[in-house]
Amino acid sequence: MHSSVLARAGDPAADHDAVDDRALDRLFRTARTHNGWADRPVPEELLRQAVDLAKMGPISANTSPMRVVFVRSKQGKERLKPTLMPQNVEKTMAAPVTAIIGHDLSFYEKLPRLFPHADARAWFAGNDALIADTAFRNGALQGAYLLLALRSLGLDVGPMSGFAPAQVDAAFFAGTPIKANFLVNIGYGDPAKLFPRSPRLDFAEIAQFA
Amino acid sequence: MHSSVLARAGDPAADHDAVDDRALDRLFRTARTHNGWADRPVPEELLRQAVDLAKMGPISANTSPMRVVFVRSKQGKERLKPTLMPQNVEKTMAAPVTAIIGHDLSFYEKLPRLFPHADARAWFAGNDALIADTAFRNGALQGAYLLLALRSLGLDVGPMSGFAPAQVDAAFFAGTPIKANFLVNIGYGDPAKLFPRSPRLDFAEIAQFA
Numbered sequence: 001m002h003s004s005v006l007a008r009a010g011d012p013a014a015d016h017d018a019v020d021d022r023a024l025d026r027l028f029r030t031a032r033t034h035n036g037w038a039d040r041p042v043p044e045e046l047l048r049q050a051v052d053l054a055k056m057g058p059i060s061a062n063t064s065p066m067r068v069v070f071v072r073s074k075q076g077k078e079r080l081k082p083t084l085m086p087q088n089v090e091k092t093m094a095a096p097v098t099a100i101i102g103h104d105l106s107f108y109e110k111l112p113r114l115f116p117h118a119d120a121r122a123w124f125a126g127n128d129a130l131i132a133d134t135a136f137r138n139g140a141l142q143g144a145y146l147l148l149a150l151r152s153l154g155l156d157v158g159p160m161s162g163f164a165p166a167q168v169d170a171a172f173f174a175g176t177p178i179k180a181n182f183l184v185n186i187g188y189g190d191p192a193k194l195f196p197r198s199p200r201l202d203f204a205e206i207a208q209f210a
Numbered sequence: 211m212h213s214s215v216l217a218r219a220g221d222p223a224a225d226h227d228a229v230d231d232r233a234l235d236r237l238f239r240t241a242r243t244h245n246g247w248a249d250r251p252v253p254e255e256l257l258r259q260a261v262d263l264a265k266m267g268p269i270s271a272n273t274s275p276m277r278v279v280f281v282r283s284k285q286g287k288e289r290l291k292p293t294l295m296p297q298n299v300e301k302t303m304a305a306p307v308t309a310i311i312g313h314d315l316s317f318y319e320k321l322p323r324l325f326p327h328a329d330a331r332a333w334f335a336g337n338d339a340l341i342a343d344t345a346f347r348n349g350a351l352q353g354a355y356l357l358l359a360l361r362s363l364g365l366d367v368g369p370m371s372g373f374a375p376a377q378v379d380a381a382f383f384a385g386t387p388i389k390a391n392f393l394v395n396i397g398y399g400d401p402a403k404l405f406p407r408s409p410r411l412d413f414a415e416i417a418q419f420a
Contacts, residue, residue: 006340015265017236017364018236018362018363018364019232019233019236019237019362020230020233022229022277023229023230023233023281023362024263024362026228026229026271027229027237027358027362028263028266028267028359029263029265029266030353031266031268033268043420047417048413049419051413051417052413053234053237053238054238055411055416056238056239056354056410057354057357057358058241058367058368058369059241059369060342060369060370060371060392062408062409062410064411064416066346066416067416067417068416068417068418069418069419069420070416070417070418070420071317071420072419072420073419073420075420076326076420079420084299088214089290090365101392110411113409114408114409115408115411116408123369126370132317134371136346136347137346137371137391139351139390140346140347140350140351140354141221141351141357141379142352142354143351143354144350144351144352144353144354144355144358145238145354145358146266147268147351148237148267148310148354148355148358149238151391152228152229152233152234152237153228154228156333157268158268159268159269160270161268161270161271161344161347163223165420172420176381179348180348182270183222197274198272198273198325198326199323199394200265200321201264201265201276201324203258203261203262204279206261206265206276206277207257207258207261207277207279207280208278208279208280209254209279209280209281209282209283210279210280210281210282210283210285210286210289
């Protein structure tokens with residue numbers, strides 16, 4: 001392990017609360033979106049740990065709308081297969097696990113328990129646009145926390161938007177108010193099947209100060 | 211620092227690629243949404259590092275729609291103030307930095323550079339629903355990566371949805387195709403102003419296997 005990028009003497013950014021370079025590499029810098037998978041099973045315990053980490057991430061009014069189906073059986077994968085865009089079929093069928101990240105449009109029914117300080121249920125009930133917007137935003141935030149939690153536990157991920165959401169909803173969430181948002185292949189990545197890393201925007205194209 | 215939760219002998223989940231308990235605490239477990247702020251400035255270098263970490267996180271087709279304004283001047287804070295819901299005014303005016311996390315609805319114009327393997331611009335141009343959906347989803351994912359990147363650098367965050375998006379757009383993104391998604395107060399949190407931690411859902415309420 002190399003020394004922390006933030007631990008240089010005299011660096012105003014030095015902070016003993018910062019995580020080390022190895023963690024930053026594992027989470028952000030050297031981690032890659034994987035397309036091929038080693039023949040190595042994913043312990044169920046890691047999926048459970050990842051969900052229990054992700055659910056602690058910050059969200060609006062503890063709304064907690066994310067719902068997840070970890071598809072790992074042959075039957076489950078066959079149900080998923082016809083919903084996928086052609087370029088996503090092979091890698092998804094080969095992945096040890098494919099998670100469907102969805103959000104529950106009835107999330108506000110749980111707010112009397114999750115956010116007991118106020119009548120938060122009343123902010124949402126009957127306001128379908130606010131419900132959809134809040135579920136999508138906070139479900140995506142929680143999905144991102146889950147991706148980084150999986151990485152933090154040593155797993156590799158390959159998230160995808162290339163599928164038919166209505167077909168996934170019909171196959172996995174029929175009769176429920178849960179809507180699919182994105183899919184994530186999960187396993188131990190095969191570095192031989194990585195694509196070259198794509199360029200990113202410069203800081204000044206992303207951010208400004210005011 | 212305590213030993214890694216994953217390094218127990220005989221634990222099938224043990225993995226040398228996992229990050230340590232200290233990082234998991236810092237990112238997820240003991241980190242809290244902060245409402246009060248220590249009188250300690252936020253080095254600009256940390257904000258730059260956080261953006262450069264967050265932009266490496268996985269997104270759909272490298273679409274990279276997130277745009278950020280770090281509001282830290284008195285004039286900037288005064289422009290933001292009238293857009294805030296009353297309960298968010300005091301803590302936001304007191305925070306060393308408030309980031310506006312937005313997404314650029316013209317993100318696809320940069321895809322010939324960001325995703326050169328295919329004509330990805332053509333997937334989006336003219337499809338306003340797909341553009342809005344993709345920008346919202348991937349902008350939120352990138353916003354979540356930024357929150358965890360800020361935490362990984364030792365900073366505390368307090369994200370908020372309680373503001374008038376159209377007013378923020380008018381005040382900070384007028385004449386651009388950028389839309390505000392959520393706000394984040396950034397600084398070194400004052401533990402005395404934390405609320406008690408709210409309960410989370412059980413694993414079985416969030417996730418299932420198929």
